[in-house]
Amino acid sequence: MFFNFVDELRAAGIQASFKEHLTLLAALDRDVIDQTPEAFYYLSRATFVKDEGLLDRFDQVFNKTFKGILSDYGQEAVDIPEEWLKAVAEKFLTPEEMAEIEALGDWDEIMDTLKKRLEEQEKRHEGGNKWIGTGGTSPFGHSGYNPEGVRIGGESKHKKAVKVWEKREFQNLDNTKELGTRNIKMALRRLRRFAREGNADELDLDATIEGTAKQGWLDIRMRPERHNAVKLLLFLDVGGSMDPFIKMVEELFSAANSEFKNMEFFYFHNCLYEGVWKDNKRRWQERTNTWDILHKYGHDYKVIFVGDAAMSPYEITHQGGSVEHMNEEAGAMWMRRVTNTYPATVWINPVPEKQWNYSQSTKIIKELVNDRMYGLTLDGLDDAMRELTRKNGA
Numbered sequence: 001m002f003f004n005f006v007d008e009l010r011a012a013g014i015q016a017s018f019k020e021h022l023t024l025l026a027a028l029d030r031d032v033i034d035q036t037p038e039a040f041y042y043l044s045r046a047t048f049v050k051d052e053g054l055l056d057r058f059d060q061v062f063n064k065t066f067k068g069i070l071s072d073y074g075q076e077a078v079d080i081p082e083e084w085l086k087a088v089a090e091k092f093l094t095p096e097e098m099a100e101i102e103a104l105g106d107w108d109e110i111m112d113t114l115k116k117r118l119e120e121q122e123k124r125h126e127g128g129n130k131w132i133g134t135g136g137t138s139p140f141g142h143s144g145y146n147p148e149g150v151r152i153g154g155e156s157k158h159k160k161a162v163k164v165w166e167k168r169e170f171q172n173l174d175n176t177k178e179l180g181t182r183n184i185k186m187a188l189r190r191l192r193r194f195a196r197e198g199n200a201d202e203l204d205l206d207a208t209i210e211g212t213a214k215q216g217w218l219d220i221r222m223r224p225e226r227h228n229a230v231k232l233l234l235f236l237d238v239g240g241s242m243d244p245f246i247k248m249v250e251e252l253f254s255a256a257n258s259e260f261k262n263m264e265f266f267y268f269h270n271c272l273y274e275g276v277w278k279d280n281k282r283r284w285q286e287r288t289n290t291w292d293i294l295h296k297y298g299h300d301y302k303v304i305f306v307g308d309a310a311m312s313p314y315e316i317t318h319q320g321g322s323v324e325h326m327n328e329e330a331g332a333m334w335m336r337r338v339t340n341t342y343p344a345t346v347w348i349n350p351v352p353e354k355q356w357n358y359s360q361s362t363k364i365i366k367e368l369v370n371d372r373m374y375g376l377t378l379d380g381l382d383d384a385m386r387e388l389t390r391k392n393g394a
Contacts (some may be wrong), residue, residue, distance in 0.1 A: 003155050008061045009048055023047055037066070061282065064387060188259050188385060231300060232256065232340070234265040234295070235272065238280060239306025245350040249306055250378055252348070256304075264297065270311040270340065271323060271331030271365075290334055294341050302388045303345040306376070309365040310351065316364050335368040345369055346384045350376040 009016035022049045041062060047056050047372040204221040211219030234256055236249065256263060266276035266288060275287040313322035316331045339345050347365060349356070353375045356362045365374040371388055374380040 004254040005044075005061070005065045008065055009058070012057045012061050014048055014054050014057055014061070015050070020047050055279070103153070106116055133232050179223075188255050188381065192293050229262065230260060230302060231262040231297070232260045232264070233297060233301050233303045234263060235276065235303070235305045235306070235307075236265060237270065238266050241308055241310045242350075245308065245376070248350050252306060252376065252381075266293070268307075269324060271322070272334045273304075273314050273325075273327045273331055274329065274334065290313055290337075294337060299342060301344075303342040304384070305345070305369070307347070307349070308351045308372075309347070309349055309356075309362040310359055311361045313360050313364060316361060316368075332364070335365070339369060344371045344388050346374060346387055348376050348380070348384060349373055352378070 006016045006021050024044055027033070027043060027047070028040075031044050044062070045055070046060055049055060060352045132309065137150075207221035208219060211221055217318070234253070236253065242249070256265075266278065267280055268276050272290065274290050276290060276293070277283040279286060308380055312321070312323070314334075315323060319328060320326045321330065347369045348364070350361070351359075356366070356373070372384075374384040374387075
């Protein structure tokens with residue numbers, strides 16, 4: 001199995017030499033880690049991965065080779081009877097039937113009713129309009145339909161849930177992925193301000209020729225490397241409704257990673273809250289406080305959010321509105337703090353612009369970024385980069 005592991009790593013473009021293989025085996029032989037699948041994962045990752053941009057490739061290879069061996073990376077699984085989560089029945093409703101179902105009420109009423117249901121219900125239920133179960137029109141459960149509900153397990157069918165109760169795992173974006181078209185890179189290059197900083201490690205040919213001519217001997221002159229001096233904070237929405245856009249966002253991420261020397265990236269889900277993260281596998285253990293970001297990076301940083309802005313409006317406007325945790329402050333408050341700290345902020349949306357007006361949450365996010373929302377198209381990226389280079393956004 002270990003030899004297959006090394007072969008798969010090499011096939012994925014990760015340098016895995018025989019020496020590294022022996023290092024891993026020696027570490028295992030000396031019991032340097034606990035005998036758990038998760039500890040073995042981190043030991044092998046530390047042994048073979050020398051570039052953080054290859055972490056996603058390593059995860060894919062590890063999963064392929066040792067499928068089923070990993071323990072839980074994130075949240076504990078929800079304590080709900082497993083049989084409840086099996087979609088043994090699904091009720092298909094016509095558009096007319098869906099239109100007749102009235103929403104349960106506002107946010108507080110939804111959450112209060114859910115608490116009461118959990119206290120009262122004693123068995124599995126399916127196909128109804130009140131209890132937590134599968135199918136039907138109840139606002140609680142999954143595989144059914146209700147305009148405003150809380151999805152418990154299962155898969156999203158109609159994208160209507162205002163809160164989701166389940167274990168969710170997201171995938172890191174691969175910043176080494178090649179772009180499908182170099183035009184996207186060209187659009188990003190509008191956001192350039194070149195400077196020569198750091199150590200003098202690049203040959204200055206013109207100065208060398210001039211100095212040699214004046215001195216009469218070889219006079220080698222060096223200079224710092226020329227690079228894009230723009231400072232960028234990139235916030236990437238991952239998981240859920242963003243899954244269909246992974247390829248597009250990976251291409252943008254790859255281009256930004258190669259174009260901007262001074263770039264920091266963070267992941268979030270749906271809306272910005274008090275914490276973000278660098279690694280989706282460790283997002284519940286290793287999070288970065290959003291306040292720390294606002295205080296660490298200067299006002300001269302440009303900020304780009306990438307996300308579809310598709311969510312329940314409660315996730316933006318309400319305390320406790322997040323689908324994954326009980327946030328103490330509304331997402332809108334954190335978005336305002338970012339735009340107040342960094343005047344040069346834009347939002348890149350992969351959803352076609354003609355569909356934005358059909359989403360209330362998209363309209364709210366667009367307003368929070370001062371209408372600086374642009375499509376993830378060549379024209380949209382071009383307009384976004386022009387906006388970030390404007391004097392009033394510098």
